[in-house]
Amino acid sequence: MNLQLVTIFILINYCLAVKDYLFKSCNQNGFCHRNRHYANQISLDSNFQSPYYIDFNQIKIDGDKLRGTVLKIGFDVKFPFEISVIENSFRFQLDEIRNPIEHFVNHNRYNETSKWAFNKDLSNDKADYKINDDQILMTYSDNHEVIINLNPIKFTFYYKNEEVLLINDKQFLLVEHQRSIENNKLLPQESSFNMFSDDFKDSKSDKLPLGPESIGLDFTLLGFNNLYGIPEHADSMLLKDTSGKEPYRFYNVDIFEYETDSRLPMYGSIPLLTAVKKDVSIGIFWVNSADSYIDIKKGKDSTIHWISENGILDFIIFIKDTPKEINQVYGKITGFTQLPLLSSLGYHQCRWNYNDIKDVLEVSAKFDEFEIPFDTIWLDIEYADNKKYLTWDPQNFGKPDEMLEVLERTGRNLVAIIDPHIKTGYFVSDAIISKNIGMKDNEDNTYRGHCWPGESIWIDTLNPKSQKFWDDVHKTFMISDNHKNLHLWNDMNEPSVFNGPETSAPKDNIHYGQWEHRSIHNVFGLTYHETTYNSMLSRLPEQRPFILTRSYFSGSQRTAAMWTGDNMSKWEYLKVSIPMILTSNIVGMPFAGADVGGFFGNPSKELLTRWYQAGIWYPFFRAHAHIDSRRREPYLIGEPYTSYIRDAIKLRYSLLPIFYTAFYQASISGSPILKPIFYDYYNSTNSNIFEIEDEFFLGDSGILVKPITDEEANEVEFVLPENEIFYQFTNGIIGDKINSSKFKVGINDIPMLLKGGSIIAKKERYRRSSKLMKHDPYTLIIALNIQGYANGQLYVDDGESIDSEFKMINFEFENGKLSVNSTGDFSLPIEIEKAIIVGANEVDPELGPVTIEDEKLVIKNPRVIIC
Numbered sequence: 001m002n003l004q005l006v007t008i009f010i011l012i013n014y015c016l017a018v019k020d021y022l023f024k025s026c027n028q029n030g031f032c033h034r035n036r037h038y039a040n041q042i043s044l045d046s047n048f049q050s051p052y053y054i055d056f057n058q059i060k061i062d063g064d065k066l067r068g069t070v071l072k073i074g075f076d077v078k079f080p081f082e083i084s085v086i087e088n089s090f091r092f093q094l095d096e097i098r099n100p101i102e103h104f105v106n107h108n109r110y111n112e113t114s115k116w117a118f119n120k121d122l123s124n125d126k127a128d129y130k131i132n133d134d135q136i137l138m139t140y141s142d143n144h145e146v147i148i149n150l151n152p153i154k155f156t157f158y159y160k161n162e163e164v165l166l167i168n169d170k171q172f173l174l175v176e177h178q179r180s181i182e183n184n185k186l187l188p189q190e191s192s193f194n195m196f197s198d199d200f201k202d203s204k205s206d207k208l209p210l211g212p213e214s215i216g217l218d219f220t221l222l223g224f225n226n227l228y229g230i231p232e233h234a235d236s237m238l239l240k241d242t243s244g245k246e247p248y249r250f251y252n253v254d255i256f257e258y259e260t261d262s263r264l265p266m267y268g269s270i271p272l273l274t275a276v277k278k279d280v281s282i283g284i285f286w287v288n289s290a291d292s293y294i295d296i297k298k299g300k301d302s303t304i305h306w307i308s309e310n311g312i313l314d315f316i317i318f319i320k321d322t323p324k325e326i327n328q329v330y331g332k333i334t335g336f337t338q339l340p341l342l343s344s345l346g347y348h349q350c351r352w353n354y355n356d357i358k359d360v361l362e363v364s365a366k367f368d369e370f371e372i373p374f375d376t377i378w379l380d381i382e383y384a385d386n387k388k389y390l391t392w393d394p395q396n397f398g399k400p401d402e403m404l405e406v407l408e409r410t411g412r413n414l415v416a417i418i419d420p421h422i423k424t425g426y427f428v429s430d431a432i433i434s435k436n437i438g439m440k441d442n443e444d445n446t447y448r449g450h451c452w453p454g455e456s457i458w459i460d461t462l463n464p465k466s467q468k469f470w471d472d473v474h475k476t477f478m479i480s481d482n483h484k485n486l487h488l489w490n491d492m493n494e495p496s497v498f499n500g501p502e503t504s505a506p507k508d509n510i511h512y513g514q515w516e517h518r519s520i521h522n523v524f525g526l527t528y529h530e531t532t533y534n535s536m537l538s539r540l541p542e543q544r545p546f547i548l549t550r551s552y553f554s555g556s557q558r559t560a561a562m563w564t565g566d567n568m569s570k571w572e573y574l575k576v577s578i579p580m581i582l583t584s585n586i587v588g589m590p591f592a593g594a595d596v597g598g599f600f601g602n603p604s605k606e607l608l609t610r611w612y613q614a615g616i617w618y619p620f621f622r623a624h625a626h627i628d629s630r631r632r633e634p635y636l637i638g639e640p641y642t643s644y645i646r647d648a649i650k651l652r653y654s655l656l657p658i659f660y661t662a663f664y665q666a667s668i669s670g671s672p673i674l675k676p677i678f679y680d681y682y683n684s685t686n687s688n689i690f691e692i693e694d695e696f697f698l699g700d701s702g703i704l705v706k707p708i709t710d711e712e713a714n715e716v717e718f719v720l721p722e723n724e725i726f727y728q729f730t731n732g733i734i735g736d737k738i739n740s741s742k743f744k745v746g747i748n749d750i751p752m753l754l755k756g757g758s759i760i761a762k763k764e765r766y767r768r769s770s771k772l773m774k775h776d777p778y779t780l781i782i783a784l785n786i787q788g789y790a791n792g793q794l795y796v797d798d799g800e801s802i803d804s805e806f807k808m809i810n811f812e813f814e815n816g817k818l819s820v821n822s823t824g825d826f827s828l829p830i831e832i833e834k835a836i837i838v839g840a841n842e843v844d845p846e847l848g849p850v851t852i853e854d855e856k857l858v859i860k861n862p863r864v865i866i867c
C-alpha cells in the first residue's frame with residue numbers, strides 16, 4: 001500500500017469508529033484510577049484493616065434516624081453520617097466537615113442530587129436501633145435487619161432472616177477528604193495519581209480547586225449472579241464482569257457513533273443496579289450525579305465497586321421479593337413515569353430535517369395517501385432562524401400557526417427541538433447574560449463554548465431564576481395557546497459542547513449555588529428538560545406535556561421520554577436496541593425508544609422493514625435519520641416493503657389500548673412496558689430465563705414478542721417459561737395453541753405469542769392518527785389457560801389532560817362466562833364489538849352469557865367467535 005492509501009485507510013477507520021480516545025478510561029481518570037488502585041492493593045493484602053470506623057461516642061438516635069461520625073485512623077477528619085428509612089428502605093448519607101477555601105467555588109460536598117432526582121415530600125419511616133459496644137442492630141419495615149459493625153465499618157443485611165447483602169466487606173470504602181497539595185498524607189495503599197491536576201489531553205485546564213474528593217464503596221450481593229440496570233450503555237441487559245476490563249461508566253456525553261458491546265458512557269445515567277434471584281431482589285440506588293464508574297466481579301456472590309468523583313456518599317438499599325417491587329419502591333422515591341399523551345404512543349416521523357412547511361405538510365399528506373397512520377412529525381434544528389432556538393426561520397417556517405392548524409385537522413402533532421446551547425448575539429442569549437442565569441466558566445464569567453449554532457452559552461437550569469425566563473420565551477415561541485399540538489424535543493443536554501473536554505462542559509465550570517459542574521454533571525440534562533416541562537405546563541396547565549430528552553438521570557421519567565441517541569443503520573444496532581430499552585424499563589424509565597432505521601447511514605430495505613417491525617414495540621416509536629441520510633419515509637421504500645411497514649405500523653395502532661394500559665400501570669407502580677421474561681419467572685428452574693434479552697412481554701398483557709434482528713432470518717425460536725400455554729399470535733392474528741416454540745417466519749412476519757390466561761383489548765379500524773380512533777370499538781381476545789380461565793385490563797381516559805376522568809376495566813373469564821367490572825368514571829361510551837375466545841373448546845363448549853356489571857360499558861351484543 002502506498003502512503004496515500006494507508007492514510008485514507010486510517011482515516012476511514014478513524015471516521016467510522018467511535019472516537020473513544022475522546023473519553024477518559026478509568027486509568028486516565030484520576031479518581032477512578034486511584035480507587036481501583038486502592039481496591040487492588042487491599043485485595044492483595046489479607047491483613048489490611050480499613051482505617052475508617054464509626055465513633056461509638058458520637059452515635060445518637062434522633063427519632064427514626066441514627067446519626068454519628070465516621071473517623072479515619074491517623075487523619076484529623078470527620079465524616080458525619082445519617083441512617084434513615086425512606087419508603088421502607090435503608091438510606092445512608094455521609095458528608096464531610098470541610099473548611100472554607102479562598103475561591104468562589106462551593107467548598108462543600110454536593111448534597112442536592114436527591115433534590116432533583118426524588119419526588120417531593122417524602123417522609124421517613126420507622127426504624128429501631130440497639131447499640132452495643134461494637135455493633136448497631138437496626139430493624140425496619142417487615143423482615144429487614146442490618147447489623148452495622150463499628151470498626152471496621154461493615155453492614156450486613158438480612159431479609160426474612162437470610163443474609164443477602166454486605167457493604168464494605170471488601171473494605172474498599174474510600175472518602176478522599178479535603179487536603180492541600182502541600183499536606184497530602186496518603187495510606188500506603190493509595191495512589192496520588194492526578195489528585196490536583198488532570199493530565200488527560202483535553203482537560204489539562206481543569207483547575208480542580210478542591211483537589212481529590214472521590215468516594216468509593218463495595219457491595220457484595222450474596223447468592224446473586226444476575227445483575228441488571230445502570231444504563232446507559234450500548235450493551236447486554238445482563239451486566240458483565242468487568243475484572244481487568246473497563247468498568248461501566250456514568251458520564252452523560254454526546255458519544256458520536258457509539259459502538260455496541262461497550263461500557264463507555266452514553267447520554268444518560270440511572271444509578272440503580274438490580275440483582276435478582278429466587279424470591280429475593282435487591283436494588284442499590286447510588287444517589288450521586290458526578291462522574292462515576294462501577295466495577296463488577298461476578299460469581300456465586302457478586303461484588304460491585306461503586307466510585308464517584310465527588311459529592312456526599314448517599315445510597316438507598318431496596319430489598320424485596322420481586323423485581324417489580326423494586327420498581328415500585330424506586331418509583332415512589334423518584335416518581336413514576338408520567339402517563340403520556342395517548343398520541344405520543346403513536347408513530348413519530350422525524351428526520352434531520354424537514355425543509356419547510358410545504359415539506360412537512362406533504363409528508364403528512366403522503367402518509368394518508370398510502371394509508372399509513374402517524375401522529376407526530378418532527379422538526380430538527382434547521383427550522384429555527386440560524387439555529388437560534390425559540391425562533392422560527394422566517395423563510396421556511398414563517399407561518400408555523402398555519403402548519404399546526406393543518407396538522408391538527410388530522411389529529412396530528414408537531415415536535416420542535418430546543419437545545420440548551422444558545423447562540424450568542426440574539427435576544428435569548430442576551431437576556432441570559434443580563435439576568436446572570438447562564439452556566440459560568442472557572443473564573444465565574446458566563447461560559448462560552450461551541451455547538452451547532454457556533455459560539456454559544458448555556459442556560460443554567462439549576463438556577464431557580466431560569467424558570468420564569470424560560471416560561472416567558474416559550475410562551476412567545478409556542479405561538480398562541482390555541483395550538484395544543486406543539487410539543488418539544490430537548491437534545492444535546494448532557495450538555496454537549498463540541499470544543500469541551502469529552503465533548504461536554506469543563507468540570508470546573510460553575511452553576512447556581514457556586515457548585516462545580518463536576519458535582520452536577522449527570523443531573524444537568526434532567527434540570528433542563530424539567531424546566532422545559534414546567535414551561536409547557538405554565539402555558540397549558542391542563543395538558544400533559546410531551547418532551548423527548550437525550551440526557552437523563554433518575555427522576556427523568558416523571559417528565560420526559562428518552563431515546564438511545566445516534567445509532568447506525570446496521571443490524572447490530574437494531575439488535576442492541578432491545579436490551580438497551582429493556583434495561584431502561586428495568587430502572588423505571590420505560591418511555592424509551594431508538595431511532596428506527598438507524599440515525600447514521602442508509603439501511604437496506606430488509607433492515608428498515610425489520611427495524612419497523614421491532615420498532616413498533618419500542619414504548620417510544622420514532623423513525624429518525626441524519627441530515628446526510630437518504631429520505632426514507634415508509635412510502636418511499638417501494639413495494640412490497642412499504643406494505644410490510646404499513647402493516648407493522650397499523651399493528652402498533654391496533655395495540656395502542658394495550659400500550660396505554662401498560663403505561664397507566666407504569667404510572668402508578670413503575671412496572672415495565674417492555675417486560676423481561678425473568679420479571680415473572682425469577683423462580684424458574686431454567687437459568688437461561690435471566691439472560692433473555694431478545695424477547696419480552698408487552699406489560700402485563702400476556703403478549704410475548706421476539707423481534708427479528710438478524711439479516712435473512714426465516715425462523716424464530718422463543719424461549720418459553722415453564723407451565724404456561726401460548727397461542728400463535730404472529731402479526732396480531734390469533735391462532736392455535738402452539739406445539740413448538742420454533743416456527744418459520746417470512747419478511748412480512750412479526751413473531752408474537754399470546755399467553756393462555758390473557759384478555760386483551762385491541763382497536764382494529766385504520767385511522768390516520770390515534771386521536772381519530774377515539775370513538776372506535778374494541779375487539780377482545782380471550783386466550784384461555786389450561787383451567788379455562790383468563791383475565792385482563794383496559795385503561796381508558798381522554799388521552800391528554802392531566803386530571804382526566806378515566807375508567808379501569810377488569811375483564812375476567814371463568815366457568816365459561818365473561819364478566820366485566822370497572823372503577824372510575826368516564827363519560828364516553830366504551831364499545832366492544834367483537835370477542836374472540838381461544839382455547840374454549842378444551843374447557844366448556846357451552847359458553848354462558850356475557851355478564852355486564854357496568855351500565856356505562858356498552859357491549860353491543862359483541863360477535864363472539866370461538867376458536
Ligand code: NOJ
Pocket residue numbers: 352380381417491492550565566599624625626
Ligand atoms: C443529535 C441528536 O442525537 C440527533 O438526533 C439530532 O438529529 C442532531 N443532534 C441534530 O439536532
